[in-house]
Amino acid sequence: MASRIRYLSKYVRAKFISDCRYVRERYRRYHGVYPEFNQPNKFTEKIAKRMISHEHRYLSPFVDKLMAREYVRSVVNESILVPLIAVYHKAEDINFDVLPEKFVLKCAHDSRSTIVCNKQEINTRAVVRWLSLRQKQDYYYINRERQYKGVFPTVLCEEYIDVYVDSQRECIPEMLRFHCFNGQCSYVEADFTDDDNNQTSNVYDRKWNLQPFTMGLLNNSNKDIKVPEVFLECLNVADIVAGNFDYCRVDLFCAIGKVYFSEITFTPECGRLKFMPREWDEVFGQLWKYG
Structure with a gap:
């Protein structure tokens, strides 16, 4: 019920507050200043500008x-796609009896709707x-x-693909x-998520060198993080x-030594990324020739 009410509130708000005003005000709320749309320099400003552009x-x-x-599938190949069990137009059409013991359900049109399902528990x-x-x-x-x-x-x-397979989470x-x-990865x-469900994130360059900044989450630099064996293939x-x-x-x-595709994102965190130190926001911005 609470989720439905929040959505309806946002839906009604969109009828009265323009996308531009909404994005500007929310950017100021997170970053303390309004975004520069005419000549954006920061990465987060460029994300905010993309959100109100006609690129959609x-x-x-x-x-x-x-x-x-x-x-x-067309630009790489099917081998990096997680095997698809079924596609449903309505959630009510799901027949759980024919599904394996463990599987993943998600909506195609949104974010954060994913559910990892274990038939013994769900x-x-x-x-x-x-x-x-x-x-x-x-969405x-x-x-x-x-x-x-x-x-x-x-x-x-x-x-369901287990990325840990008895390894230290x-x-x-x-x-x-x-x-x-x-067309080229820079960072x-x-x-990471540990056994207590604490989330951390490290930032690396193309050579798996740990970088001196974070993008929201604390880093995991006190652990011995080895370069993934298929990292070059991932790049x-x-x-x-x-x-x-x-x-x-x-x-x-x-x-288990295999690469899988998850998703493509064009406006990560809707421009709410918190670079620390902050100058890295501009470093990323300089890499993106936009605006």
């Missing part, structure tokens, strides 16, 4: 998780209720990311996020996937 007509197919799979009614609620929401209204507007709310069921990245500018965020995949864009973030993960 070009970017929308790539944020649709089902269509993004087709794009990745409440199927609650899962259907959650996904059905998300299907009724146009554009959540953060005013225009590229999500009108994306069809398909539900995907994918195989705090030393194995659960996701690698490749920040790519003009990689490696995300190659990220560069290829990003080849048609001036900036995007390509999210990949690795399991």
Whole structure:
């Protein structure tokens, strides 16, 4: 109920407050200053400007998780796609009886709707209720990311891939996020979650050198983090996937020496990334020839 009320509030607000005003005010709330749209220098300013641009007509197919799979299949190959078990137009159509013991459900049109399902533990009614609620929401209204507007709310069921396989969780990245500018990765965020569900993130360059800045989460530099064995393959995949864009973030993960595609993101954190030290916001901004 609370989630539905929050969505309705955002939906109604969009009828009275323009995207430009909304994005500007929220940027000021997070960063203390209004974004510069005429000649943006900071990375976060350029993300905010993209959010109110007309690029969404070009970017929308790539944020649709089902269509993004087709794009990745065409530019790389199918081997890096997580095996797809089923596609549902309505969450109510899910037949849990025919699914494996463990699997993943997610909506194609939004973010953070993913559910890792274990048939021994899940409440199927609650899962259907959650996904059905998300299907009724146009994700554009959540953060005013225009590229999500009108994306069809398909539900995907994918195989569950275990990225840890008995390894130490705090030393194995659960996701690698490749920040790519003009078709080439410059920096990689490696995300970690330990046994107590504490989240950290390190930033590396293309040679897996730990960088002296963070992008929101604390880093995990006190641990012995070895370069993933398929890191060079990940770099190659990220560069290829990003080849048609001036900036995007390509999210990949690795399991048992294999690379898997997760998603393409064009406005990460809606411009709310907190670079520390702050000058790295401008370093990233200089890499992106935009605006």
